[in-house]
Amino acid sequence: MLRRRAASFGHAFRGVTAALRSEVHLQFHAAATVVVIGLGFYFTISSTEWALVALAVGTVWSAELANTAIEALTDLVSPEYHPLAGKAKDVAAGAVLVAALGAVVVGALIFGPRLAHMF
Numbered sequence: 001m002l003r004r005r006a007a008s009f010g011h012a013f014r015g016v017t018a019a020l021r022s023e024v025h026l027q028f029h030a031a032a033t034v035v036v037i038g039l040g041f042y043f044t045i046s047s048t049e050w051a052l053v054a055l056a057v058g059t060v061w062s063a064e065l066a067n068t069a070i071e072a073l074t075d076l077v078s079p080e081y082h083p084l085a086g087k088a089k090d091v092a093a094g095a096v097l098v099a100a101l102g103a104v105v106v107g108a109l110i111f112g113p114r115l116a117h118m119f
């Protein structure tokens with residue numbers, strides 16, 4: 001049971017690293033995550049703010065990983081043009097956009113006033 005759980009965790013971790021290697025958008029999210037964590041420590045944000053940042057970052061990563069999976073499946077099932085394939089990819093990309101917009105709002109509310117105060 002425990003070994004099966006560990007194997008599942010390994011597969012999931014392999015999925016994240018494979019997507020990180022191939023997806024430029026995910027590499028951008030990784031860089032943004034490092035910057036946001038750095039800003040969090042620099043401004044010593046509160047536990048609640050850390051929770052919101054973690055939620056926003058996790059949501060964007062999850063959406064981007066799901067988008068990558070849907071893109072791969074779509075290319076496998078429908079390598080040729082099909083309106084439904086286009087719809088699947090567009091909707092999956094929309095999920096990333098919505099998550100990213102939410103993260104921008106969280107980032108602006110938490111770091112905006114602090115950054116503005118510096119200048």
Ligand SMILES: Nc1ncnc2c1ncn2[C@@H]1O[C@H](COP(=O)(O)OP(=O)(O)OP(=O)(O)O)[C@@H](O)[C@H]1O
Pocket residue numbers: 023025071078079080081082083085086087089090093
């Ligand atoms: N098989 C297809 N049939 C119809 N439309 C498609 C198909 N493949 C891609 N598209 C359209 O082209 C758009 C871009 O698809 P693509 O596979 O290049 O993803 P992408 O947006 O470049 O993602 P990424 O940059 O993360 O690889 C899709 O959102 C969709 O509108």
